[in-house]
Amino acid sequence: xxxxxxxxxxxxxxxxxVQVANGLNNAGAFFVNEAQANANIDTGFMMSHILxxxxxxxxxxSLSTTVRSLANYSAAQNDGRFGNLFFTRAWLATRAKFRxxxxxEITAGTVGGGVIRSAQQEFQHHVxxxxxxxxxxxxxxxxxxMRGPSGRFGGSYxxxx
Amino acid sequence: xxxxxxxxFLIMNSDVQNDGSGIKDLxxxxxxxxxAPEDMPGGKKTMPPYTIFxxxxxxxxxxxFGNHVAFNYAVYAIQxxxxxxxxxxxxxxxxxxxxxxxxxxxxxxxxxxxxxxTCRPLKEIAPLKERDVTNDRWLYSKGWLxxxxxx
Numbered sequence: 001x002x003x004x005x006x007x008x009x010x011x012x013x014x015x016x017x018v019q020v021a022n023g024l025n026n027a028g029a030f031f032v033n034e035a036q037a038n039a040n041i042d043t044g045f046m047m048s049h050i051l052x053x054x055x056x057x058x059x060x061x062s063l064s065t066t067v068r069s070l071a072n073y074s075a076a077q078n079d080g081r082f083g084n085l086f087f088t089r090a091w092l093a094t095r096a097k098f099r100x101x102x103x104x105e106i107t108a109g110t111v112g113g114g115v116i117r118s119a120q121q122e123f124q125h126h127v128x129x130x131x132x133x134x135x136x137x138x139x140x141x142x143x144x145x146m147r148g149p150s151g152r153f154g155g156s157y158x159x160x161x
Numbered sequence: 162x163x164x165x166x167x168x169x170f171l172i173m174n175s176d177v178q179n180d181g182s183g184i185k186d187l188x189x190x191x192x193x194x195x196x197a198p199e200d201m202p203g204g205k206k207t208m209p210p211y212t213i214f215x216x217x218x219x220x221x222x223x224x225x226f227g228n229h230v231a232f233n234y235a236v237y238a239i240q241x242x243x244x245x246x247x248x249x250x251x252x253x254x255x256x257x258x259x260x261x262x263x264x265x266x267x268x269x270x271x272x273x274x275x276x277x278x279t280c281r282p283l284k285e286i287a288p289l290k291e292r293d294v295t296n297d298r299w300l301y302s303k304g305w306l307x308x309x310x311x312x
Contacts, residue, residue, distance in 0.1 A: 075287075075289055076289065076291045079238075079240070079286050079287070079289050079302065080289060080291045080302070081196065081197070081213070081242060081291065081293075081300060081302065082196070085215065085217050085238055088217050088238060088286075088306065089217060089218065092217060092218045092236055093218075
């Protein structure tokens with residue numbers, strides 16, 4: 001009796017990078033919405049030019065998102081004597097929710113089944129009503145081995161032999 | 162002005178140092194919340210350098226069961242504003258910002274009805290130069306975001 005451990009770290013990392021990129025972009029979108037909602041509006045030029053440039057959005061290869069306010073008077077509108085801290089407020093609100101943006105994607109992600117589900121698919125346990133631990137062995141075409149509560153081998157079924 | 166605003170004002174307004182580096186020393190035009198007054202006695206405008214503080218994040222309470230307030234979290238933007246006078250405005254604003262960091266790092270704020278958990282600088286507010294058209298001068302500013310946790 002034995003257990004074959006399979007290293008799928010690369011698959012897990014690839015799935016994780018996709019989900020983290022999604023989380024970062026969601027955080028960026030939230031930041032943009034908050035800043036636009038807080039911005040002072042006269043002509044609307046500054047508000048409509050708060051964005052995440054296409055080239056600066058997160059991808060699995062580049063885990064970084066940038067939010068910009070393109071109007072050249074944005075800094076004065078934020079930090080100046082008559083500014084209203086519209087960008088700072090958006091940053092603080094995003095910062096407070098940042099973990100949720102990232103962790104929410106990781107635990108609920110659909111690409112690659114999610115990191116947690118991916119790991120679980122590789123090594124599954126379930127306990128039957130009689131207290132048997134049934135272990136799925138992927139390498140054996142879905143076969144199962146059973147161990148009793150004391151850990152003694154109880155039998156096998158299914159899969160390729 | 163609520164109790165936290167009052168406490169922040171008090172700590173800056175009391176900050177007098179022998180070498181003139183305190184916030185009160187440097188802010189000869191005064192320390193204000195939200196903005197420096199436009200109209201001072203005698204019809205004069207507020208003269209820089211002055212210090213302005215304003216809430217950047219709302220002082221929202223976090224509750225536990227039974228609506229007991231577990232803690233409050235607040236962020237304030239505090240900046241020194243200066244113009245070119247006996248020394249460059251950039252330098253004066255920088256001195257105020259440096260002193261703000263020292264003053265609010267583990268500051269011993271006294272807030273009525275609350276316990277201070279921690280007070281510390283969070284992020285620098287970058288130097289800014291803006292035109293004061295009314296008075297035909299440049300205004301320089303620099304400061305810090307300060308985060309405060311209360312229970």
